[in-house]
Amino acid sequence: MRWTPQTLADAAGGRLLRAGDRPIAAAFIDSRAPRADALFVPVMAARDGHDFIAAAAQAGASATLLKAGRSLPPGAERLTVVEVDDTLAGLSSLGRHARDQIYGPVVAITGSNGKTTTRALVEAALATRFAPVTCTRGNLNNHLGVPLTLVDEPHAAAAAVLELGMSAPGENDHLARIVRPSVHVISSIALEHLEFMGSLENIAAAEAEPIPHLRPGADGHPPALVVPADEPSLRAHLPPPESGVRVLRVGPGAGADELLDVAITEVEVGVRTRAVLQLRSGERLELRLASFGAHNARNAASAVAVAVHLGLPLAPLVDALEAVAPVGDRGRLQQLGPHLLIADCYNANPGSMIAALDSLARLRATRPGPLLAILGDMLELGPAQAQLHREIGAHAAQLGVDAVLGFGPLAQEIVAAADAAGVAATHVSGEAGSVEAAVAWIRAQLGETNDPGAVLFKGSRGMRLERIVAALAD
Incomplete structure (x- = not known):
């Protein structure tokens, strides 16, 4: 009770x-x-x-x-x-009270992209020592979902991992006042919710709002902040040394770089994403992750940084991270004959769209068949939305993607830019009959070839591109 x-x-x-x-x-x-x-x-x-x-x-x-x-x-x-x-304030108060009953590490995760996958990886890392672990489920990461997660079972949690989601300034600050994390992970900074946020600098400031609310863990560990080292917009928000917050930097680089606590030294994209990580201590970890995409190496590096900060043993950590399955349609893979379908269509913004396309292009070395990109509208981008969609089409062409299908009214800009750069591109409206038209186009592009290819599905949640994946499998 x-x-x-x-x-x-x-x-x-x-x-x-x-x-x-x-x-x-x-x-x-x-x-x-x-x-x-x-x-x-x-x-x-x-x-x-x-x-x-x-x-x-x-x-x-x-x-x-x-x-x-x-x-x-x-x-x-x-x-x-x-x-x-006030009933909402009462719910928030209940969440704060429940958080106070957790005496192990409490990890808050913010960021433009990768929050949910990072959450699953951090949860797996904590579970190697702590049981049970309270964790965000589904999309319960807002002013209602966070306190509901905290008051739900397990009632005697040993640790917690909580996503904090925002679409406007101040929202992460409110959530952090409830969660009061001992560890804060910022997964990435990218253009998102621009019609509410206005600029990348404002987004970085919002994702950093939990930093002042960090507090030491009851287990004696100092508060910690895990950040991607290659996000310059975060630098102004990092706490000074005298704050007592331990700042852990992760990202691409040589292991000898003293600024990186977890360096990503190698990444190979395939059915499993192979990532080689080097710790500042000199230890080397090789992971084969179930979620598709090179960007998941950084999510895993963040989870490893949390584990290192808490002194968790590394041997069981590798097995735990490799056992994490994709959460929903976030890098989920399935086969269509010899071809690979990549369902990465839970959400999209320019940063995550570019990361997904980059990973699709990396498959060229091992999959000589067609590489197709099914790209849906990116929503909530404000006045810059047309230009940002055109940049995605140009990027797909630059990477050498074989063909692009745009799904939804905004995706016309993707198609126009890809077509202008010489890529075979077509558009469907996203209205009735569009799923069937998309399936027919994909099957025609794949043709009868036995050379293994790949099809990426990427768009905002509202575009529901998973419908096309399901129809192809029928």
């Missing part, structure tokens, strides 16, 4: 109006996805969550928060009821 009625009220910063007689083990905010023996938090969104307290009670909730001045509806008589000034 997570709370008694009184400890729930205390943790939420509220007043206990009524004590029910059922356990309170977790929390939820959507009465359409209820949790038995859990707290219902009615939040103010498109609709007022207070209108659904009775439905949540009928679905198995054992408690509810109630905004001061609101009445409890009929049908909620058995619930534990805690009155709070």
